[in-house]
Amino acid sequence: MNPRFTAPALRAQVARILEHAGSLPREAEQVADNLVLANLSGHDSHGVGMVPRYVDAVLEGGLKPNAALSVQLDTGPLLTLDGQRGYGQVIGEQALQMGIERARQYGTCTVALGNSHHLGRIGQFAEMATAAGLVSIHFVNVLSRPVVAAWQGGDGRFGTNPCCIGIPLRDAPPFVLDFATSRVAQGKMRVAHNQGKTVASGLLIDEHGAPTQNPGVVVVPQPGGGYGALMPFGEHKGYGLAVACELLGGALTGGGTWHQAADARKAVLNGMLTQLIDPVRLGTQAHFEAQAAAFVDWLRQSPPAPGTEGVQLAGEPERTTRAERLRDGIELDATTWQEIVAAAHKVGAPVHSD
Numbered sequence: 001m002n003p004r005f006t007a008p009a010l011r012a013q014v015a016r017i018l019e020h021a022g023s024l025p026r027e028a029e030q031v032a033d034n035l036v037l038a039n040l041s042g043h044d045s046h047g048v049g050m051v052p053r054y055v056d057a058v059l060e061g062g063l064k065p066n067a068a069l070s071v072q073l074d075t076g077p078l079l080t081l082d083g084q085r086g087y088g089q090v091i092g093e094q095a096l097q098m099g100i101e102r103a104r105q106y107g108t109c110t111v112a113l114g115n116s117h118h119l120g121r122i123g124q125f126a127e128m129a130t131a132a133g134l135v136s137i138h139f140v141n142v143l144s145r146p147v148v149a150a151w152q153g154g155d156g157r158f159g160t161n162p163c164c165i166g167i168p169l170r171d172a173p174p175f176v177l178d179f180a181t182s183r184v185a186q187g188k189m190r191v192a193h194n195q196g197k198t199v200a201s202g203l204l205i206d207e208h209g210a211p212t213q214n215p216g217v218v219v220v221p222q223p224g225g226g227y228g229a230l231m232p233f234g235e236h237k238g239y240g241l242a243v244a245c246e247l248l249g250g251a252l253t254g255g256g257t258w259h260q261a262a263d264a265r266k267a268v269l270n271g272m273l274t275q276l277i278d279p280v281r282l283g284t285q286a287h288f289e290a291q292a293a294a295f296v297d298w299l300r301q302s303p304p305a306p307g308t309e310g311v312q313l314a315g316e317p318e319r320t321t322r323a324e325r326l327r328d329g330i331e332l333d334a335t336t337w338q339e340i341v342a343a344a345h346k347v348g349a350p351v352h353s354d
Contacts, residue, residue, distance in 0.1 A: 003337050004329040011036045013352060014048050017340070020349035021058045022065035027090055034089035038121045039330045042321035045187025046121040049194075049336045052343040053266050054087075054118070059346065062267025063087070063117045069094045072254070077106040080254060083116030088270055091116045096125045099276050100132045107281030111274040114255025118268040123178035123318070125274070126166025130174035135277040138164040141250035143269040145262040147218050148182045149229040151239035154209030156218075156229035158258055160186050161245035168279075169296065170289040176315035181242035182230040189215035189230070194335035205229050227262070248273045 005013075011032045018028035031054075039047035057063035067086025073079065079098055083091035095113045102109035119125075122138050129136035142159025150157045160180040167175040180186075183203050192199050192215040199215050206212040207226040217228030232238040250257040255271025279285040296313065304310035332340075344351045 002331050002333050004331045006329055007036050007040060007326060009352070010039070010048060010330055013340075013344075014051055017051055017055065017344045017347060017349040018065075020344070020347040021055050023087070024066050027066055027087060030093070031087050031089045034120050034124060036330070037124065037322075040322045040325045041121070041123075041318040042325075043121050043123075043185075043187075043318070044191050045185040047330075048332070048340065049187065049191060050118065050120070052339040053268070055343040055346055056266040057117065057268070060266055062265055062269075067091070069098075077102055077109050078112075079109065080112045080114075082114055082254075085115060085117050085267070085269065088116040088119035092119045092125055092272065093128070095272075096128050096136075096274065099274055100129060100134060103134050103276035103278050103281075104132070107278045109276045111272075111276070112253040113274070114250075114253040114271045116255075116270050116272070119270045119272060121178065122162050122164040122272070123166075123176050123315075125272075126164050126176045126178065127174065129276055130166045130168040130176065133168050133278070133280070134166075135168070135279065136164075136166040137275045138162075139245045139248040139273045140164070141246045141248075141255070141257065141271050143250070143256060143258055143271075144265075144267070145227070146258055147186050147227070147230055148242065149205060149209075149231060151232055151236045154205065155207075156227065156262070158242060158246050160230065161242045161249070163241060163245055167292070169292055172293075172296070173315060173319060175313050176318070178314070179233075181232055181238050181245060183233045183238070184230065186218060186230065189218050191333065191336070193219040194339075195333045203231060205231065 014032035014035055015028040018031055035048045064085045067084040069091050070082040070084055072082055081095050095111055099109045099111040122140055126136050140162045142161055144159060146156035146158050148156055148158055148160055160182045162180050164178040169175060198213040201213055204212050204217055206217045206228040207222040207224050218230060232242055246257050249271040253271040253273050279288045299311050302311050341351050
């Protein structure tokens with residue numbers, strides 16, 4: 001039977017491991033909060049299953065506990081920031097908070113963040129922005145083993161390069177669109193591999209470029225020593241958006257792009273270009289609120305397609321799953337839990353399974 005945890009118990013366990021890996025208590029708690037929130041939201045790919053990789057990255061020196069955000073440029077509405085390989089859950093929140101303050105002051109802010117360790121679920125940053133009444137747009141690149149093939153390519157050339165858009169709605173939860181530009185997130189393949197499952201066709205190619213349903217091709221080395229790759233969503237359209245994320249989130253931010261042979265290092269570095277807009281300062285707030293509400297109402301009047309629950313907005317499935325998992329607990333597959341236990345042992349952290 002797979003272990004099941006309450007959110008507070010899982011947060012406490014993750015925080016203990018991260019503290020033993022070198023984080024100060026506040027940082028360990030903040031990262032643990034972020035990871036568990038991802039699990040609660042149904043995004044297990046960005047949840048506590050990342051802890052073993054984080055521990056390995058710390059031990060290798062690619063992830064720096066307690067790193068501080070460094071300001072490279074500050075003109076007011078333009079911020080260029082260096083994450084100094086710190087935990088992205090902390091660095092990203094600091095960067096967004098700075099951007100939110102400037103957007104309130106100037107009406108807009110462009111935040112270029114480079115050299116951050118794995119930022120985790122980008123939707124959390126959009127939720128921060130929309131809670132402040134701001135629109136946010138995020139382009140993110142991934143500097144790690146390339147796991148996504150270019151359209152009509154036969155091997156991995158870049159990361160899952162997420163794109164995210166957050167839009168506040170009057171008297172309603174926000175619209176939060178958060179997606180990888182690959183057909184599925186890399187972490188979802190890790191979860192499927194750990195569960196011993198195959199996946200739908202069309203998501204993956206093996207190390208020879210042939211279609212496969214085995215998620216392990218992007219998780220563990222294959223017989224030939226290489227890896228397979230994920231496919232971009234939407235054929236050439238998703239591929240084009242992935243390239244835009246690499247150029248904007250990587251090149252424009254100063255964080256860098258991927259253009260080298262893969263290696264076995266565990267660090268996952270992200271660059272993120274964020275645009276924040278204040279509808280009040282833009283002068284369109286009343287019109288924006290009325291028109292957005294009218295459009296959402298129009299969408300919801302659509303009759304449900306057969307066999308579906310009807311039209312939903314981005315962000316609604318996550319909020320539903322949060323309520324369910326807060327009530328019922330968070331289930332981890334046995335392999336993921338054993339990997340977390342092994343990571344705890346590497347740094348001498350105590351483990352509690354309940």
